[in-house]
Amino acid sequence: xxxxxxxxxxxxxxxxxxxxxxxxxxxxxxxxxxxxxxxxxxxxxxxxxxxxxxxxxxxxxxxxxxxxxxxxxxxxxxxxxxxxxxxxxxxxxxxxxxxxxxxxxxxxxxxxxxxxxxxxxxxxxxxxxxxxxxxxxxxxxxxxxxxxxxxxxxxxxxxxxxxxxxxxxxxxxxxxxxxxxxxxxxxxxxxxxxxxxxxxxxxxxxxxxxxxxxxxxxxxxxxxxxxxxxxxxxxxxxxxxxxxxxxxxxxxxxxxxxxxxxxxxxxxxxxxxxxxxxxxxxxxxxxxxxxxxxxxxxxxxxxxxxxxxxxxxxxxxxxxxxxxxxxxxxxxxxxxxxxxxxxxxxxxxxxxxxxxxxxxxxxxxxxxxxxxxxxxxxxxxxxxxxxxxxxxxxxxxxxxxxxxxxxxxxxxxxxxxxxxxxxxxxxxxxx
Amino acid sequence: xxxxxxxxxxxxxxxxxxxxxxxxxxxxxxxxxxxxxxxxxxxxxxxxxxxxxxxxxxxxxxxxxxxxxxxxxxxxxxxxxxxxxxxxxxxxxxxxxxxxxxxxxxxxxxxxxxxxxxxxxxxxxxxxxxxxxxxxxxxxxxxxxxxxxxxxxxxxxxxxxxxxxxxxxxxxxxxxxxxxxxxxxxxxxxxxxxxxxxxxxxxxxxxxxxxxxxxxxxxxxxxxxxxxxxxxxxxxxxxxxxxxxxxxxxxxxxxxxxxxxxxxxxxxxxxxxxxxxxxxxxxxxxxxxxxxxxxxxxxxxxxxxxxxxxxxxxxxxxxxxxxxxxxxxxxxxxxxxxxxxxxxxxxxxxxxxxxxxxxxxxxxxxxxxxxxxxxxxxxxxxxxxxxxxxxxxxxxxxxxxxxxxxxxxxxxxxxxxxxxxxxxxxxxxxx
Numbered sequence: 092x093x094x095x096x097x098x099x100x101x102x103x104x105x106x107x108x109x110x111x112x113x114x115x116x117x118x119x120x121x122x123x124x125x126x127x128x129x130x131x132x133x134x135x136x137x138x139x140x141x142x143x144x145x146x147x148x149x150x151x152x153x154x155x156x157x158x159x160x161x162x163x164x165x166x167x168x169x170x171x172x173x174x175x176x177x178x179x180x181x182x183x184x185x186x187x188x189x190x191x192x193x194x195x196x197x198x199x200x201x202x203x204x205x206x207x208x209x210x211x212x213x214x215x216x217x218x219x220x221x222x223x224x225x226x227x228x229x230x231x232x233x234x235x236x237x238x239x240x241x242x243x244x245x246x247x248x249x250x251x252x253x254x255x256x257x258x259x260x261x262x263x264x265x266x267x268x269x270x271x272x273x274x275x276x277x278x279x280x281x282x283x284x285x286x287x288x289x290x291x292x293x294x295x296x297x298x299x300x301x302x303x304x305x306x307x308x309x310x311x312x313x314x315x316x317x318x319x320x321x322x323x324x325x326x327x328x329x330x331x332x333x334x335x336x337x338x339x340x341x342x343x344x345x346x347x348x349x350x351x352x353x354x355x356x357x358x359x360x361x362x363x364x365x366x367x368x369x370x371x372x373x374x375x376x377x378x379x380x381x382x383x384x385x386x387x388x389x390x391x392x393x394x395x396x397x398x399x400x401x402x403x404x405x406x407x408x409x410x411x412x413x414x415x416x417x418x419x420x421x422x423x424x425x426x427x428x429x430x431x432x433x434x435x436x437x438x439x440x441x442x443x444x445x446x447x448x449x450x451x452x453x454x455x456x457x458x459x460x461x462x463x464x465x466x467x468x469x470x471x472x473x474x475x476x477x478x479x480x481x482x483x484x485x486x487x488x489x490x491x492x493x494x495x496x497x498x499x500x501x502x503x504x505x506x507x508x509x510x511x512x513x514x515x516x517x518x519x520x521x522x
Numbered sequence: 523x524x525x526x527x528x529x530x531x532x533x534x535x536x537x538x539x540x541x542x543x544x545x546x547x548x549x550x551x552x553x554x555x556x557x558x559x560x561x562x563x564x565x566x567x568x569x570x571x572x573x574x575x576x577x578x579x580x581x582x583x584x585x586x587x588x589x590x591x592x593x594x595x596x597x598x599x600x601x602x603x604x605x606x607x608x609x610x611x612x613x614x615x616x617x618x619x620x621x622x623x624x625x626x627x628x629x630x631x632x633x634x635x636x637x638x639x640x641x642x643x644x645x646x647x648x649x650x651x652x653x654x655x656x657x658x659x660x661x662x663x664x665x666x667x668x669x670x671x672x673x674x675x676x677x678x679x680x681x682x683x684x685x686x687x688x689x690x691x692x693x694x695x696x697x698x699x700x701x702x703x704x705x706x707x708x709x710x711x712x713x714x715x716x717x718x719x720x721x722x723x724x725x726x727x728x729x730x731x732x733x734x735x736x737x738x739x740x741x742x743x744x745x746x747x748x749x750x751x752x753x754x755x756x757x758x759x760x761x762x763x764x765x766x767x768x769x770x771x772x773x774x775x776x777x778x779x780x781x782x783x784x785x786x787x788x789x790x791x792x793x794x795x796x797x798x799x800x801x802x803x804x805x806x807x808x809x810x811x812x813x814x815x816x817x818x819x820x821x822x823x824x825x826x827x828x829x830x831x832x833x834x835x836x837x838x839x840x841x842x843x844x845x846x847x848x849x850x851x852x853x854x855x856x857x858x859x860x861x862x863x864x865x866x867x868x869x870x871x872x873x874x875x876x877x878x879x880x881x882x883x884x885x886x887x888x889x890x891x892x893x894x895x896x897x898x899x900x901x902x903x904x905x906x907x908x909x910x911x912x913x914x915x916x917x918x919x920x921x922x923x924x925x926x927x928x929x930x931x932x933x934x935x936x937x938x939x940x941x942x943x944x945x946x947x948x949x950x951x952x953x
Contacts, residue, residue: 094752096671096720111752113717113914131720131751132671160914190913210714210906211913219718226674233661240527240563243657247944248679248727249742251952263694263704266733271951273694280944283641286544287650289527289562295726296679302697311680320562321525321542475641475953482621482642483544483591513678513711520702521682522906 092164098132100167100177107166110135110179113214114159114190117152124152126181128163131219133348137163137179144181152184157196158214160187209513210522220349221509225498227345229294231338232315232492236292239330241317244284244291246277248298252472259300261310273298276491279421279476281318282452285487286479292317294494302517306506307394307444309495311515318489324423324433324451327488328409331437331447332367334492335407339363342501355503359441362405367437369409375400391417398442407446411435420462421476422450423486435490443500449490456480523595529563531598531608538597541566541610544645545590545621548583555583557612559594562650564779568594568610575612583615588627589645591618640944641953651780652940656929658776660725662769663746663923667723670761672748675715675722677708679729683903692731692741704729707922710852710907712749713883716918717910723748725925733948737937738825738875740926742946749920755854755864755882758919759840762868762878763798765923766838770794773932786934790872793836798868800840806831822848829873838877842866851893852907853881866921874931880921887911 092109100108112130119125122141127134141149155161164183170176195211205212212218249263249271257275265271277293284291294315301308322330339360342350350357370378375396379386382399386392392400392410401408412431415424422432434450453459459480463473470477498510508514513522523540531539543561550556553572558565572580586592595614601607626642636643643649680694680702688706696702708724715722725746732739753761770791773781781788801809806827810817813830817823823831823841832839843862846855853863865881884890890911894904901908929941939945944953 111916112720131673131716131718158914160916187917188915193913208906210711210909211717213714213718222675222715222719223673225676229674230664230668233664237661242562242654243660244653244943245656245727245744247742247946247951248729249946249951261694261696263692265692265951266731266948268949268951271946280641283644284653284943285562286642287562287644288653289543296676298679300697311678313676475639478641482624483589484619485542485591486618512675512715515678515680515702517697518699520678520680520696520699 094162096132097128097130097135100133100135100179101169101175104167104169104177107164107182109162109164110137111162111187112160114155114157114161115216116157117155119153124149126152126155126161126163128161128179129219135167135177135179137165137181139181139184144184148184151186152181154189155186156190157193158190160190161185162187206508206514206519207521213512216352218509220346220352221498221502221504222512223349224342224346224353224502225494225510227342228338228498228501229313229494231341232334232494233294234341235334235337236315236317239290241290241292241319242284242288244281244288244293245295246274246280246293246316248274248295250274252469261298261300275299276314277316278318278489278491281316281489282476282479282487285318285320286483286485290317290319304517305394306508307496309507309511309514309516312507312511313494314491315494316489316491318487320485320487322451322488323486324411324435324488327449327451327490328367328369328411328435328437331409331435331449331490331492335367335437335447336363338497339501350502353502353504355501359405360501365406367406367409368404369411369435370400371412372410372414372431373412375410389414389416392436394442394444397438397444401438401440401442404440407437407439409435409437415462418450420466420468421452421459423453424458439496439500441500441503444496445493446496446500447490447492449488451486451488454480454484454486456484525593527563528559528561528566531564531566531610532606535598535600535608538595538613540593540595541568542593542618543591545586545588545592546647547588548586550584555580557583557586557592557594559592559610560650566598566608566610568596568612570612570615575615579615582617583612585620586617587621588624589621591621592616593618637939637945637950638952644943647783649940651777651783652929652933652935653943654780655773655777655784655933656925656941658773659769659929659932660744660925662772663765663925664725665772666765666768667746667748670721672721672723672750673715673719675708675712675719675724676726677705677711677724677747679705679727681705683900690731692729706730707745708747709749709920709922712747712920713907713910713918716749716751717914717916721748721750735948736825737939738927740938740942740945740947743938743942744925745922746925747920747922749918751916751918753882753919754917755842755866755919758880758882758921759798759800759842759866759868762840762866762880762921762923766798766868766878767794769928770932781933784933784935786932790836791932796837798837798840799835800842800866801831802843803841803845803862804843806841820845820847823867825873825875828869828875832869832871832873835871838868838870840866840868849881851897851899852883852890854884855889870927870931872931872934875927876924877927877931878921878923880919882917882919885911885915885917887915
């Protein structure tokens with residue numbers, strides 16, 4: 092018997108095949124039992140008809156519990172009224188395991204219960220849908236980068252010390268070398284990479300020991316950093332814009348079923364082909380003040396400000412040219428205004444917040460050294476990074492995109508913890 | 523002026539274009555200077571001719587040091603004698619930066635010096651070639667898995683405790699929860715993933731606090747773990763074999779220049795289409811003893827044994843059906859012999875050692891519980907993993923492939939530290 096994936100039923104209509112998967116639920120009506128069977132690729136309704144299966148087999152099927160594993164043989168048919176929906180009349184069924192009473196039922200469960208049972212919660216329709224969208228977003232980002240000539244360059248996770256001097260690093264005792272620190276971004280390493288490979292990216296886990304319990308924070312999350320030689324600030328934003336558009340287009344094409352399960356308003360996602368507006372930090376402050384915010388020039392933006400700035404916008408908005416004091420030391424200064432840096436944040440729509448941060452990088456040795464000293468960062472630990480400005484320095488830019496926030500935005504999921512298989516938060520490292 | 527990548531010169535023959543990159547080296551001969559220019563995508567010879575550039579410009583070009591960054595304008599031509607080799611007569615040159623004296627020269631450098639200057643060493647031709655092959659291997663593995671219906675499922679790095687009870691875990695102080703441990707494999711998590719998604723994989727960094735200084739060890743390295751529902755031992759090996767063949771074929775197609783730089787004997791790689799032999803552990807022991815080894819039944823294999831077992835073989839060799847005492851608790855027992863498990867190691871050719879470890883997994887609750895207890899592993903911490911055998915358990919299998927070892931094998935590079943951008947070893951976390 093030929094085993095096929097449920098998603099491939101369309102190509103096997105009228106042919107006897109076998110499906111292998113789990114019972115989502117069953118419903119019986121006289122001589123019929125309807126099983127919703129899932130196998131990870133899709134779901135299908137499989138129908139058991141008592142007269143053709145016989146008394147005994149029918150009773151066995153009737154006793155199937157939720158999440159029982161089965162192998163079902165039959166002939167897929169198109170649903171008489173719904174195009175592209177398929178059904179299967181069961182000719183034969185093999186029970187692999189009758190599941191014990193499944194702890195996750197249709198009733199509302201507390202989030203702590205669900206997180207403690209994350210290994211099972213993953214099977215629910217919504218979680219399945221989000222994780223499939225995560226796959227699309229990850230691979231979509233990669234496809235776009237490969238098309239644009241970026242080479243994968245995995246930055247290290249163990250880093251020697253606070254090159255960037257942040258207070259939210261996880262420490263790891265490391266043999267006789269004291270502590271190593273878990274990386275928060277591979278960017279500095281990527282800048283070395285472009286001098287060999289031209290354009291590079293990494294895409295792996297990063298870590299933030301932040302005592303934050305908001306719906307947008309995880310201690311372990313995935314980040315893609317890209318870096319390109321001879322790319323300047325404006326082009327950097329154009330690359331980001333095309334990347335986002337590419338990924339959304341891919342999700343709309345490949346994840347229709349998933350987006351429907353999540354009740355995502357796909358009409359909103361479909362509007363992304365308009366250009367993303369670029370406003371300066373200064374203009375953003377003005378807009379916010381005009382809308383009644385008491386924010387002042389020099390303040391960073393929080394979730395509330397990000398929401399106000401994209402209110403009513405169908406597409407994400409770039410905020411560029413930030414005061415140098417509130418941005419990282421490596422950002423290149425604006426040649427037109429020494430107090431600003433050529434950095435940009437991309438704020439998504441519908442209140443999902445910042446999804447990309449990027450900038451042109453400082454390529455002048457002395458200016459960079461001055462910035463390192465001004466921010467009281469260690470010069471010696473940054474010497475290798477300074478070196479990159481000594482041996483064929485070039486203008487270059489890059490950006491970092493948070494995978495989970497992007498998945499949350501595209502899926503329309505409010506809490507980031509549902510966008511990663513096993514979320515890690517301040518009070519949770521289990522299961 | 524149109525900026526193009528050096529690799530694209532072929533499509534712009536006879537057209538004036540600009541190239542942006544770094545000076546690999548220069549050589550002058552009378553009225554001519556030959557510059558080897560590299561931009562990360564490829565190299566090209568750019569030729570400065572004194573009469574057409576003028577005295578002053580020619581003198582500037584003559585002063586260019588190694589690794590200086592430049593933008594060169596000219597018209598690409600095919601080399602008169604070498605097909606597919608291109609040259610460029612320089613019409614114009616813009617010096618971006620004249621590099622200071624470059625510390626890495628043609629003379630032999632000690633490995634410690636090179637590792638301390640890894641941020642610069644990356645630019646050397648060999649390192650460039652290896653990292654491009656790494657890109658091919660990573661993306662080749664992904665392409666194969668996607669073709670076979672595997673969905674990306676990123677396992678957590680922070681894990682609650684020694685589910686697998688190994689002594690080589692890195693510990694991370696984690697807020698009020700005590701220690702978290704850095705993952706050594708995502709496999710157990712992937713087994714939860716298949717129950718939702720059918721077939722899944724992860725591909726990220728893993729960590730081993732091993733006090734080992736061999737050429738095959740890193741403390742931080744990249745691993746791909748794949749797991750599939752309803753796949754049994756034999757099919758599991760077939761998937762691995764096709765995967766390896768796919769990746770090698772991709773490298774031979776896409777990395778001809780890189781393999782030539784590395785002086786890799788590609789004839790050996792091209793022989794991979796023969797079937798990979800499968801021998802049992804017991805047969806392997808016999809073979810070794812016949813070759814004069816004093817290994818005994820029940821011993822694990824070291825580098826020497828792996829080399830002996832693949833000596834003279836054109837293709838990798840599977841060793842299957844191991845004694846259960848020397849393999850992990852989660853491997854399914856051989857139904858034909860209760861003392862063996864349905865695990866397999868794939869040993870590469872030419873002494874590059876094991877590149878894949880895989881097995882069918884134990885899917886019976888009571889047997890698995892017994893194995894956990896027999897190995898003195900904590901039952902409570904493994905309860906979530908045991909749960910997977912309660913709610914629709916299915917036969918399933920998976921395997922893990924080490925990225926760096928595979929890259930070393932395909933590249934023919936002897937030391938694994940050259941196969942990752944910034945290697946981390948017992949005495950090195952810098953730069």
